[in-house]
Amino acid sequence: MVSTLSKNVLRHILLFLLSFFIAFPFLWMVSSAIKTKEEIWHFPPTWWPKVPQWHNFIEAWNSAPFGLYIFNSTFTALIIVCLQVVNSSMMAYALTQLKFKGKEVLFFSILVTYMLPVAATYVPSYILLAHLGMLDSYQGIIVSNAVSVFGIFLIRQAFMQISKEVIEAAKLDGAGHWTLLWRIMFPLGKSTIITFAFISFVQMYNNYLWPSLILSSQEKFLITIGLRQFFIEDGAYGIKWPLVMAASTFAIFPLLVLFFVAEKWFIKGIGDRGVKG
C-alpha cells in the first residue's frame, strides 16, 4: 500500500517536472514579452517583470501586419484542408470500393510517395508554379498542397474498417457510389476525418519552407514567414527581444488554444490511427 502511494507521488512529481520543462519556453516567452529593455538584458534573469509591460503586445501587433499574416495562414490552411479531405475521401473510396486495373500500382506509388522527402519535389514544383503564373499567390500555395498522401492513407484505413454489411445494405437500398461515399462512409469515418483535418490544419498553418520560397510580397506572407521577417529585421540585432517574444506569442497562441479546445479528439485520434498497416 505504502509503496503504491509513494510510487504515485513519485509519478506526479516526475510528470509535474517534465510538464514544467516542456511548457517552460511558452511561459518564458510570455514573461519576456512583458519585460522592459533593462529587465530583459539583466543577468541573472528576472523571472517576472516588476511592472508587466502589457503595452508591448500592442506595440508588437502594430509594428507588422500580424493580423493579416494570421488571416492569410488560417484562410489558406482552411481551403487546403477542405480540398484534401474531399479528394482524399474520393481516392480512398476508389481504393477500397472500386475494382480497376492498376489499382495496386496506384496504391504502391502513393505508399512510396509517403516515404519520400517532399523537399525533393521543390525545384520542379517551383518551376511548374512559375509556368502557371502562380508564384507569389494564394493559388500557388493552395494548388501545390491540394493533395495529402497521409490523408489518403488515414481515410483509406477508416473506410476499410466499415463493416461490409453496412455497405452491402446501402447498395441493396439502391445507393450509388456518390451516395454511398458521402451519405454512408464519410459520416462513419467522421472521427478519423476530423483528426486528419486538425493535423493537416496545424501543419499548413505552421508550414514555412515551401511557402517562403514561393511567396514574396509582404501582404501575402503567412504568419511563419512574417514572424521570421520581423525576427531578422528587429530581433537579430538584439534590441527588440520583448517585441519579438510578443510577436511569437501571436503566432503560437491561436494553435495552443485550438489544441486545448480539441485536445481529446486530437490526441485520441492520433493514437488510434493503427500502426498495423
Place this chain on the structure above:
Amino acid sequence: MSEKQNHSFFTVLIYISPALVPLSLFWFWPMLYSLYISFTNWDYMSPTYDIVGFRNYLNLFGDPEFYRVLGNTFYFTAGTVFPTMVGGLFFAVLLNKEFRGNHLYQAILFSPWVTPTVAVSIVWSWIFQPEVGLANWLLSLFHLPKLEWAGSSTWAMPMILIVTVWKGVGWAMIFYLDALKKVPKELYESAETDGASWWSKLIHITIPLISPTSFFLAVILMVDALQAFDQIQILTQGGPAGSTRTLLYLYYQSAFEQFNMGEATAVATILVLLTAMLSLVQFIMAKRWVHYE
C-alpha cells in the same frame, strides 16, 4: 454488374482524379523531373543548359564539404530519433494508468508539437542567447562556463537537437501510450507471480510487444529528421562554419540561394536514395526484431 468485372473507366476516373492530378503534378512528375535536372548544369536563369551526365554527383562525392554535410545529417538524425523515442516511451510509461490529471499532463507534454517550429525556434534562440540567456544561467548555477551555443561549431548542433527533441517527444508519447494499452495485462500478472522485477518486465514484455510502434516511429521520425529545416534556419542558418548544414539545408542553399539547380537536384536525389535505403534497412531489421501479434 458482376463482382469480378472492373468498374467503368469513367467512374474510376471521377473518383481518383481530384487527388491523382495534384499528386502527379506536385509529386510524381517532380520526382522524375528532379532526377533529370540533376544530370544538367541548369542555373534557372538561362533558357538553355547542357546535359552533363554524372558530373554533379561526381563533384559532390569529390568534395570534402559534402561528407561533412552527410555527417551532420547523420548526427542530426541519430541525435533526434533516439532521444525522441526513449523520451516518448518514458512519458508514456509514466502516463499509462488512469489517474487525476492524466489528460492535462498529456496535453501539456504534447503541446509543443502543435506550435510552429519557426516561432518556437525564435523563443529557444532567446533562451540560448549567449550573454543573458536562460541556458547559460542554468550552466552558471552549476559553475559551468557560458557557452556560445549558436556561435560555436561544437554546441550549435546540440542546441538544435534539444529544440527538435523537445518538440517531437510528445508526439512519440501518443503512439507509445496507445501501444502500451494494447499489451495484455495477463502477461504482467504472470510475470509478477514469477517474481519479475519492474525492469525485467520492461525489457522482456513491454519493449518486445511494442516493437511495431517503435519501428513505425523510427521510420517516421527518421524521414522527418532528414527534412528538418525550419529550426536550422532560425537558429543557425547552417552555421557556424557549416557545422549544422544538413543535406536539406545544402539543397536549399544550392537551389534557392545559388540557383545551381543541377547540384541541388543531385543533392535531392541523394536525399531520396538515402531515405529509401534507411527505410529499407529498417524494414529488414524489423523482420528480425519486431514482434507482431
